[in-house]
Amino acid sequence: MHRYRAIFPRDLSARAQAGSTFAFPCAGGSSRRCLRRTTMFASPLIDPLSSRRVLPFACTVLAQREDATLMLDRPVESRPPADKRPTLRTPVPVAAPIEPEGMTVTALIAALRRRRWVLILCALLFPIAAWVAAKQLTPRYTASTTVMFEPTDYAARELQSILRDETTTDAVLASQVEVIRSLSVARRIVRQFDLTNNDEFFWWAGEAKRVETPLYRWSDALARRLNSISPSLAVLVAPEPPAARPPEERAEIAAAEAVRDRLQVAVVRNSRVLTVSFTSENPRLAMEAANLASELYISDQLETKFNAVRRANDWLDGRVGQLRQELGQTEARIAELRTSSGLTRGVSAALSTEQVSKINSDLVDSRNILAMAEARLAAARSGGGGADMTALGASNLVQQRAQRDTARADLERLSATLGANHPDVRAARSRLQDIDRAVGSETGRVVQALDAAVREARARVRSLEDSLRSQEARVNQSQTAEIQVAALEREAEASRTLLRAVLERSQQTVSQTAIEKPDARILSPATMPGTPSFPKTMLMVIAATVLGVVFGLLVIWFLEQSDSTLRSGEEIRAGLGLPCLALVPMLRRGLLGRHRVEDYVVRKPLSPFAESMRTLRAALWLGSEPPRVVVITAARPGEGKTTTSVALARSAAMNGERVLLIDCDVRQPSLGRVFRCEGAPGVTDLLLGQAVLERIIRRDHLSSLDYIPAGAAEIHSLGLFMSEAMAGLLDRVRRDYDLIVLDAPPALAMADARVVARLADATLLCVRWRDTPRSVVRNSLGLLEEAHARVVGAALTQVDAKVHGRSGYADAEVYHPRYGGYFRE
Structure with missing residues (x-):
């Protein structure tokens, strides 16, 4: 007696009773036909989670072997005639990619939500760097004095070129600004505060300090030691000697130029008020220099007026004497002319x-x-x-x-x-x-x-x-x-x-000399500044924040433009012209616990992950021609095609369907690891004629799913899949199962996937969310089209539910918390 495990048609298994007897024909040829009396012990399989009878009956068949061989014992070594081979499916025409719409406000907001951490990071790093840089800078203080320009009305008619009163215009005020910032004023400030010995204004003053630095001493000592060994190397190592101090006149001019750079004069708008500001690292020096510049400007004005009046007095005195002399000479000539001409009046x-x-x-x-x-x-x-x-x-x-x-x-x-x-x-x-x-x-x-x-x-x-x-x-x-x-x-x-x-x-x-006054007066003298005017830390931080935001937006734009991956069903439809049949969420380690990803659909049948598998199965079933043989492939490894294949098959089996899962990824088989049957015979052994179908079909320990592992690794797997044995296998299992799922290798690099996809009713392309470039997916899709595969759609795998829920895409709605009542993790 041999014990066989078989799956009977649904109508037969539904009527099966314990102890029922059935007659099976024996497939041993015409001379070896016989009827087997078989006793079936039927026991329904119960879903361990729902306690409902959802799986088809599994029957144990006890048969007594005779000379003839049962049909179930025969290895699939006989091939159907060529005229009986299954016809190849006509591939579904792939729609042309839909051109994406331009950047809208919604898309922009969605991109900002997806890349918000880039924006936040830039908005934080830039002001922090600006704040640190501001703290490293030497603070400078600015003191300001306000001066009112009020030209006097006095001007002698004969002295308009000297004491002429001009209307106060912008040109006049600009001239006063340049007078205050003149080199003569700057040189007197330098002499007053001895700025030629201040390294802030005279760079030669710091040369003596540079000699005292440890780096200078170390470099000088090293150069002296190397001089006896290699003079040329010593010249390279030797520090630059301190520059000699220039002559006093040149030093004073250089310091005065530095003072002019720090001395700023501005005209208050729509007024005759001048603001005199001086910036220095020493706040007291800034205050005193600003006040001194204003005082020098006013004193220079008064001195200029005194000099002009003095020169005018001298000129007027000389002119009086000249006029008196000319008048005397004229009167003498008149008398002489009358006498010589003998003129008697009239x-x-x-x-x-x-x-x-x-x-x-x-x-x-x-x-x-x-x-x-x-x-x-x-x-x-x-x-x-x-x-x-x-x-x-x-x-x-x-x-x-x-x-x-x-x-x-x-x-x-x-x-x-x-x-x-x-x-x-x-x-x-x-x-x-x-x-x-x-x-x-x-x-x-x-x-x-x-x-x-x-x-x-x-x-x-x-x-x-x-x-x-x-x-x-x-x-x-x-x-x-x-x-x-x-x-x-x-x-x-x-x-x-x-x-x-x-x-x-x-x-x-003469009287004007006693009452002369300058054309300007000080409104408010400078006071010692309490806070530095440079660096303006808060302003720098604000500007850096704005710059960081702008830079973050540019980075986000660059990332969005350079990101060629697929991030939503909309992008799959727009970029590939395929419908997105499902969004398969990514299961994190904390959510899985002790479960495996492949077992999660069974352990958590009400989870979003299980619902995505049901969505995928419904999308396949709701088509115009519901496929029975479905190939699941991807563009490259690591896309989650095996996990999707196992989860889809288990989900369909839990729904009461007869499902067979076949591992067609011979070079890197995964079903053996998932179902813990490594090394077991599989599809390659069947195609080579080294095993029979009944011996390689195995039952999932968590569901009523049947699966066939890959079997022994075979480098000539392409020839096996192109053989008539593969077509016969699919035609045979097509009669016994409602859904056959083929886990195929990556379509871009492996030709096996294209051959298997041509034999199947439909092909499902798995695309890893935000990982696989569009060019890779398009290339693999083109290869499948060339193989006349019927690509019915794509599935986005390993989707981060939280990230995608905040992305702003239309299909992210399924991850909204409002649907939380429908799922149970």
Whole structure:
């Protein structure tokens, strides 16, 4: 008798009674057919947690072996014909990845919640570092004096270039600022407080202290010892000798430049108030230097005014003497000119003017007479008409000219009729010649008379012109003298006026010296500062906090941009185009206690972990074509695929399904460790024909799950999975089980996973939460697609419930405390 353990169909096991007898056909060939009388002792398996009959009946079959071999004893070495091989499943088309939306406020808040510790760390480290740095810095103190700039209104009109009053503008106030910060003021501060021997303002002062430091002494001693061995090495080790002190003038200027850097002057907005501040490591020095700078500025102003008034007095005194001298010289010239020109005020000038007028009148008449005489003379010489000659007193000449004209006419008439040699013609020509001689003699007499009259008129005109010129010269000389005298008198009067004005201004400047005041006054002197102005610890801490927050936000942004892992179901759908079937929570050590992760679904059936397995099973069952053979794989090791496979199989078995779990990860088998059956025969032994199916199927000690371990490690596992024996095994167990789960190796590096996934109804891809890069998952998914695997979805494994619950993703809602009443840990 042999004892066999078998799983019967649900309808048979449900009707099984203790002591029932069944008949089984024997698979030994046609000549060896027989019927076995089998007695079944049926006993239902009870769930140890719920005490409910949830598992199918397990039957113990007692059979008496005969010559024939039972079908259950046969090893799976006979393979189905090629035409009976199961058809390969058409892979589910993988949807195109969904482009993620832009950064929204919700996504930003969620990212801040996920990376809040980075932000908190940066917001704490930066101010702490700033506070520590502030404590390491040497404190400096700043003392301030306020000065009011009030320019006086006094300014002499002649001294505007020296004491000119200017309107107080921004340019004027800026000039006063530069006056206070001038090098002359800084040098007097240096001399007052002997700052050339203060290393705060004069770096040469610290050279003597550097020689006394232990580091300098040690370096110098080491260099001296090395000098006898290696002079070049001694030069490298020897400390730099202290710099020689520069000349006093240069040292004072250098210290003054340092003082100018510490001396700050600012104008209070919309006012004429100047704030004079000085910063030093010594608070008393800061106070005294600020007050001294203000006092020097005011005293310099007053001294400048005194010097200007003094120079003005000297100039006015010199100008008074010069004006007096010029006035005396002008009056002397006036007296001398009157004496030389014999001017008597008013009389001589009037007389000379009357004489000139009379001479001018006579001259005009004479010129008219001359013009008439010249006209008659010209008419006489040109042989003018009779009327003109009569007017000139030459009537005989007129008659003679008329006779000449008559004789010429007779001659022309006789010549025309008688000829040129006719006696009458010769007589007429002779008579005409006599008349011409008489006309010529008379014309000469008249012209001589007229010429004498013209010469007489010209002499008269010349005489009058000479008299006029003489009289005009005398008048002009008299007028010139009067003009010069008038000009000199005006000049003398101007000099007298200017002298009086200068004398008045001189008296005013003398009185101004006694009442002069500076253009500025001290409103409030500097007091000794009680707190340092640098470093401003609180301000630095606040600024560092803001900088830390900004830096933390940048780090968070960088981490979010550089994080290529998958953190939620939304990212799986967006990045891979696959549905996220479940979020498998991570079980921490404190939550597990003494339990193992694989046993947690059985030990805690109402936990979130068990609920995620039920969610995964429901997602597989609710599909359009519920798969019976499911391959569970991952992109790389450590993704939690074995844990998911075991937990899913146990969860389905606890729900009343007939489930078979097969370990297809031959190179690194895990089911042997989980179920404590290392070294037991398994699927490789079956595929090699070294074992039968019934001997390698084992029952889980916590549930009704059946499982097949990997068996002996075989380097040619790919050939085994590609064989017809593997297809026949799946076709055989498909008839006996509701769900077959295949734990496959990683799909990215192992070809076994792709071969097994092609034979299965569906493939589930496990992705470790916030660990596996998207590129790795996409690459493995591409390999599965090339193998025509039907990838139905993905599962996020090892999800930190607390972290994910605060992430802000939509699927993090399942970890909200409001659902706590549905779970029992």
